[in-house]
Amino acid sequence: MPEFYFESLSAFWQMGGYALFVWLSFGSTYGLLAALWWFSQRSQSRILQDLAKKQQREHRVRAQQQLEEENNEPKT
Amino acid sequence: MFKWLDPYAKPETLYRICGLWFPWLMTLAVLTLLLSTVWGLGFTPADYQQGDSYRIIHIHVPAAIWSMGAYSSMAIAAFIALVWQIKVAQWAVGAIAPIGAVYTLIALLTGMAWGKPMWGTWWVWDARLTSELILLFLYLGVIALSGAFADRQLGAKASALLAVVGVVNLPIIHFSVEWWNTLHQGATITKFAKPSIDPSMLWPLLLGILGFALLLAALTCLRLRTAILLNEQHRPWVRALAQQSVHKGSVPQTNAGRGV
Numbered sequence: 001m002p003e004f005y006f007e008s009l010s011a012f013w014q015m016g017g018y019a020l021f022v023w024l025s026f027g028s029t030y031g032l033l034a035a036l037w038w039f040s041q042r043s044q045s046r047i048l049q050d051l052a053k054k055q056q057r058e059h060r061v062r063a064q065q066q067l068e069e070e071n072n073e074p075k076t
Numbered sequence: 077m078f079k080w081l082d083p084y085a086k087p088e089t090l091y092r093i094c095g096l097w098f099p100w101l102m103t104l105a106v107l108t109l110l111l112s113t114v115w116g117l118g119f120t121p122a123d124y125q126q127g128d129s130y131r132i133i134h135i136h137v138p139a140a141i142w143s144m145g146a147y148s149s150m151a152i153a154a155f156i157a158l159v160w161q162i163k164v165a166q167w168a169v170g171a172i173a174p175i176g177a178v179y180t181l182i183a184l185l186t187g188m189a190w191g192k193p194m195w196g197t198w199w200v201w202d203a204r205l206t207s208e209l210i211l212l213f214l215y216l217g218v219i220a221l222s223g224a225f226a227d228r229q230l231g232a233k234a235s236a237l238l239a240v241v242g243v244v245n246l247p248i249i250h251f252s253v254e255w256w257n258t259l260h261q262g263a264t265i266t267k268f269a270k271p272s273i274d275p276s277m278l279w280p281l282l283l284g285i286l287g288f289a290l291l292l293a294a295l296t297c298l299r300l301r302t303a304i305l306l307n308e309q310h311r312p313w314v315r316a317l318a319q320q321s322v323h324k325g326s327v328p329q330t331n332a333g334r335g336v
Contacts (some may be wrong), residue, residue, distance in 0.1 A: 002120065003119065005121055007116060008120065016129075017127070018127060023109050023126060024189045025185070026117070027106060028182070028189075029186060030179050036178045037298075040295055040299050040302070043302050044299075044302045048187075048320075048321035048324070049321055051309050
């Protein structure tokens with residue numbers, strides 16, 4: 001079992017003087033990966049509802065057209 | 077010979093399979109990456125030359141390897157889409173491209189953050205760095221082309237073509253450290269020789285490589301599901317799913333494990 005390498009937690013944060021570069025790397029990596037996951041997940045969970053809304057709209061438009069055709073018929 | 081592959085090319089079946097696989101792949105990916113990061117950051121000794129800055133290797137190398145791995149899979153999908161006109165292969169190209177672009181960006185950013193303390197500069201126009209930057213532009217080109225035409229089919233074809241042609245860049249990236257005198261170091265792990273890294277540092281690195289691979293697979297599943305729904309939206313099975321989502325009040329969070 002590997003042991004904790006650093007003497008203290010503050011030494012761990014300092015990363016032997018390379019804190020900026022190490023934490024910048026890990027931070028940007030997980031930031032980007034999390035953003036990619038979040039955007040992908042969001043579009044997946046929204047798409048079915050969006051499609052359902054679109055269907056309802058199509059349905060309404062078709063019903064409206066039918067109604068107008070029926071109203072127009074007696075006049076002609 | 078490839079008859080057994082047929083059901084996977086059927087969008088509805090693929091949608092279901094991706095839905096089954098996604099939660100497992102995602103969980104495994106998160107666990108593996110977490111383990112690799114904790115191990116690599118805190119439980120390995122420092123490098124005798126580079127000190128603690130070398131710890132960046134645990135994300136830099138996996139991201140770089142899979143930036144090329146993702147490109148290969150995307151190009152294979154593009155080739156299948158162009159030659160055999162298989163729709164799901166076409167959608168896979170669009171699903172993988174943004175993941176590959178993010179991996180490439182990570183490889184470049186972590187490389188810069190590693191280069192500054194070790195080489196004294198954020199960036200040099202070294203063969204390895206330049207060819208990896210071209211890889212990012214290729215990904216961006218594939219993404220941009222697929223949306224650049226009013227005719228979606230035409231855009232898809234153009235982006236698939238670019239993806240296939242861009243494969244020429246992969247061997248250039250891989251062999252750049254051998255063909256040219258680069259500032260970038262040679263390979264640490266190769267298939268043919270003993271790795272030039274101590275076993276205590278090798279394990280978290282291998283875990284990182286596995287983690288990035290699992291994440292690539294998981295996100296491809298997730299994004300492919302969205303692409304399938306979008307492209308099949310006029311088919312009865314998608315219309316039925318959309319109706320169900322309304323009746324249930326909301327869409328199941330990830331549709332995970334529900335087999336829908």
